[in-house]
Amino acid sequence: MRTALALVILLAAAVGLQAVREQQAPLASPTTENLLYVRSPEFMTRAALSYDLLLADVYWIRAVQHFGQTKLSKTQGKQYDLLLPLLDLATSLDPRFNIAYRFGAIFLAEDYPGGAGRPDHAIALLQKGLEQQPGKWEFAQDIGFVHYWWRKDYSEAAEWFTRAGEMPGAPNWLPALAAVTLAQGGNRESSRRLWQELLNSADAEWITTQARLRLSQLDAMDQIDTLERVVGLYAQRAGSPPRTWLDLVRAGYLRGLPVDPERYEYQLNPTSGAVTLAERSPLNPLPSREQPRR
Amino acid sequence: MRAVGHIAVNVFKESVRDKVLYSIVAFAVMLIAVSYLLGQLTAGQDLKIIKDLGLASIATFGLLIAVFIGIGLVWKEVERRSIYGLLTKPIRRWEFILGKYAGLMLTLLVNVSVMTAAFYAVLAYQGWGVDALARQAWPAPPMDPALLAAIALIFVELMLVTAIALFFSTFSSPFLSAVLTLGLWVIGHFNADLRNFENVLESRAAAWLARGLYYVLPNFDAFDIKAQVVHGQHVAASYIGLSMLYGAVYMALVLTGAVAIFARRDFK
Numbered sequence A: 001m002r003t004a005l006a007l008v009i010l011l012a013a014a015v016g017l018q019a020v021r022e023q024q025a026p027l028a029s030p031t032t033e034n035l036l037y038v039r040s041p042e043f044m045t046r047a048a049l050s051y052d053l054l055l056a057d058v059y060w061i062r063a064v065q066h067f068g069q070t071k072l073s074k075t076q077g078k079q080y081d082l083l084l085p086l087l088d089l090a091t092s093l094d095p096r097f098n099i100a101y102r103f104g105a106i107f108l109a110e111d112y113p114g115g116a117g118r119p120d121h122a123i124a125l126l127q128k129g130l131e132q133q134p135g136k137w138e139f140a141q142d143i144g145f146v147h148y149w150w151r152k153d154y155s156e157a158a159e160w161f162t163r164a165g166e167m168p169g170a171p172n173w174l175p176a177l178a179a180v181t182l183a184q185g186g187n188r189e190s191s192r193r194l195w196q197e198l199l200n201s202a203d204a205e206w207i208t209t210q211a212r213l214r215l216s217q218l219d220a221m222d223q224i225d226t227l228e229r230v231v232g233l234y235a236q237r238a239g240s241p242p243r244t245w246l247d248l249v250r251a252g253y254l255r256g257l258p259v260d261p262e263r264y265e266y267q268l269n270p271t272s273g274a275v276t277l278a279e280r281s282p283l284n285p286l287p288s289r290e291q292p293r294r
Numbered sequence B: 001m002r003a004v005g006h007i008a009v010n011v012f013k014e015s016v017r018d019k020v021l022y023s024i025v026a027f028a029v030m031l032i033a034v035s036y037l038l039g040q041l042t043a044g045q046d047l048k049i050i051k052d053l054g055l056a057s058i059a060t061f062g063l064l065i066a067v068f069i070g071i072g073l074v075w076k077e078v079e080r081r082s083i084y085g086l087l088t089k090p091i092r093r094w095e096f097i098l099g100k101y102a103g104l105m106l107t108l109l110v111n112v113s114v115m116t117a118a119f120y121a122v123l124a125y126q127g128w129g130v131d132a133l134a135r136q137a138w139p140a141p142p143m144d145p146a147l148l149a150a151i152a153l154i155f156v157e158l159m160l161v162t163a164i165a166l167f168f169s170t171f172s173s174p175f176l177s178a179v180l181t182l183g184l185w186v187i188g189h190f191n192a193d194l195r196n197f198e199n200v201l202e203s204r205a206a207a208w209l210a211r212g213l214y215y216v217l218p219n220f221d222a223f224d225i226k227a228q229v230v231h232g233q234h235v236a237a238s239y240i241g242l243s244m245l246y247g248a249v250y251m252a253l254v255l256t257g258a259v260a261i262f263a264r265r266d267f268k
Helices: A002-023 A041-047 A052-072 A083-093 A098-109 A119-132 A137-151 A154-165 A173-184 A188-200 A205-238 A245-250 B002-017 B019-040 B046-070 B072-079 B082-088 B093-127 B132-136 B146-169 B174-189 B191-195 B204-216 B226-230 B237-264
Strands: none
Touching: A041 A083, A052 A083, A052 A098, A052 B046, A052 B226, A083 A098, A083 A119, A098 A119, A098 A137, A098 A205, A119 A137, A137 A154, A137 A173, A137 A188, A154 A173, A173 A188, A188 A205, A205 A245, B002 B019, B002 B093, B019 B046, B019 B093, B046 B072, B046 B093, B046 B146, B046 B174, B046 B226, B072 B082, B072 B093, B072 B146, B072 B174, B082 B093, B093 B146, B093 B237, B146 B174, B146 B226, B146 B237, B174 B191, B191 B204
């Protein structure tokens, strides 16, 4: 009985102390987050003994965390400098780690500061995957995709979509997509078609999430174009751009405050008349506005 | 052979009484269960991570049991001086060694079975309620029977490690036996590199030595099909069969060596 009482008291004391500790200011964290002790995939592959798969998982989790932490960080000049070495290690330790190639390529290609802004590294990573599994049409499709979306090299994209379409087991919409890409490269409708096809054929949650985000971004870009035309029309008639959305509502151009597909109110620059996403909108950053308009 | 059975049962009973063993197995089971949480930390690869961590846990904790119990099997009897009493009984020395080995094998079999059951329970939970489209993305189903082939080969590897630990324990201290066994296990995983040494060595003699070591030292990589199984690749039954046969022959070799050394030991 006494022992049980002592255990309860000690447990209560530990919980209480933990609660007190929680109130204290945290210690300054050591600057170790951007450390990677081993960068050589050749060494690591040998040193892993029979734990290569497990180490690949560890490096993959580190890559995901490094990407997430850096993306969310508010630091100026933040760096994704560990991303490629971590992905290289993960895919060297487990050469069939398909998601590390495919998802890793998105991390690398995504425009800075939302991602590393290195589509060249993304393509190199996917090509490494293709060397390991030459028949993997998804990697070829993803390379085409990086060329299409981030490099805006539509002829190269079409070539890779064609190559992917010729691989065994590839979906039958790839050759058609290659043709559309070549004919109307960069057209927002062809982008929409690409993401819609990916959404329809998605077999993993992250592809679905990515495709939905991109489709919403394309919708937002269309809405911004429409809103900017309305703002221009108002400026023509009133002699100066609207100061707020309410001016447009009062003038009968809009029925209410315009919101993006994620329900965040669009921002209006009263001087230039430019329309942008709300700073907190999860659709940020929009793909380059260099994407040709409709 | 009855003597072998009696000794084996005693070793098993002794192991069951050992609380450290329970701790090791409990920790392994806990780690396998925690792999479910670890899988949630990553993007879309939870099943792969559970399989990787589960198989690695079975291999690692099995290795710890094999080495740290294996090295004490003979040494304990000598240290406690119970060997004198044992050898006065109608037990031949080879029966003593084989009995000890069989007892530890039985212990390992039970432990690996418990870990495997925990592993499959976590996999079943992971696969439960997942829709058909998500299932298509998996290279292999959660409750893939091929995992049992990987676990069987891990068990063969553990049998060989135990034989090596027992071999060293017949003539050296537990510390030295542990170092030598683990050293050989590490070298055994670099075995494939020895074969390719001739491509980087200029000396012909050194290249031949490396080639000789490649054939003589145990090749532990032969028992590692984890990557293939996790990625749903087919592993030919002939490969598994040949690896098992290789393991069995090597075990026989090491145990014969252990018996030969133990038979010549003077306990006066």
